Amino acid sequence: MTTQAALEAVLRQDRGRLLAALIARCRDFSLAEEALQEAALSALTLWQRGTPANPTAWLLRVASRKAIDRLRHGQRGALVRETLERLSQFEGDAPEDIPDDRLRLIFTCCHPALEPKSQVALTLRTVCGLTTADIARAFLDAEPTMGQRLSRAKAKIAKAGIPFAVPGPEVWADRLDAVLTTAYLIFTTGYSAGPDEPRDLCAEAIFLTRLVNHLRPAEAEVEGALALMLLTHARRAARHGAGATIPPAAQDRSLWDARHVEEGRALLQSAFARRRPGPFQIKAAIADCHMADPGPDWPQITALYDVLWRMEPTPVVALNRAVALAETGDAAAALALVDSLSGVLADYQPFHAARAALLARMGRLAESHAAYDLAIRDAATAQDAAFLILARQKLPSGGQS
């Protein structure tokens, strides 16, 4: 293995852990990143004589020295002195077992004092190790814009005194929800990007949630969120065909990833056994019911949306509940519910897609055609648009307006 390859392997495995350990001591994201970058450059030269026995500990020791050098050359003050003391702990013999501070890192990146998009970007950069360019592409931003966002977030953490800490019990539920919401936002961004993106954000979100589950086991909502992602991700190979999105009910089940389905279901069982229900668990249960044998269990899905509505009374939950209700046979009631949401969801593409399908069921073909037009115009991906165009083509000829 070349030095470069050896270094890349170590960083792929341990970059998040190294950064977390450094940030925990210097309390400065930018300084930690720069110091680790410098240590990696040194490694490229020095490891040519032979890779150290514990490369991760070597990187931590050298990066700590680099950070100390930078601090000594900068301004002096009480805060700098404290930081130097904490860093010097790694300067001599770094411990063989590097402390795992990644849970603190995750909670800091997902602090609600940061904008949600910044939480996502910072988590992807520091915990998952994506480059600024990767993150910019995922969010359709220019790289300098994303770079500025990351800089602002890091500066706010330092200047506003956002702690590098796992939150206490009084705010635990809210803060854990913020972490899981960030992870799920990463997942849905990857999901809607479709299959052609080079960097798989769905896999990054699953990695992140697995990591939280590993660092803080036995949390029902963490298991629920992980189950939701795994069950959704399991259908990845089956959800597109001939360039169009295929709904779960019509998918080729042999293409579902059995390992992910099994793991997702086991996690969901484990979560429910803790008797601490939450929205991620309910959403995972809904995903599971979509995959019931031989087809989706719509009465159960409707009941689960009733439960979810009590936790999250949002128009989107109401819309999904109405869609499930229609599948149980009550299309008229479902359409009435959907129409009652027209004010708040007029700009929400799935609203028009759902309404188009319901109007078609009720035989109101001209209106259905018009609703399909709106849904196709705003479809998130070409595959989604193709699915809707097919549905519109299948309308009887009365649908031509």
Add this chain to the structure above:
Amino acid sequence: MKYLLLLYVDPAKEPAQNTPELGAYLGGFYAASQKMVADGALIAGEGLGPVETATSLRIRGGKVETMDGPFAETREHLGGFYLIDVPDLDAALAYAASLPTAPLGTVEVRPVMIYDDASGA
């Protein structure tokens, strides 16, 4: 770290004079202040006179301009402040959440500028 908690509220939403609600409202501030004192966090805190009593001043072209009224015409006005010294933002946010202003208006939490730290200036 030192933080200034800026208490913004729409005066029309605050309990009126001579109502039992006003007693509970002021009692909420008293309890929050007592906790800050007991924790050794409170540096200063005051409620402000009503916005009608505000005077704003600026110098433009070397000339002092004095105006009747607050800096910004908004529905929610700055009604008071606390200056606290706590370990981090989470501690400051916990005190902000304990104030009766939080459910009624908005508490803005601002760190006080640090001058001896390279990253804080």
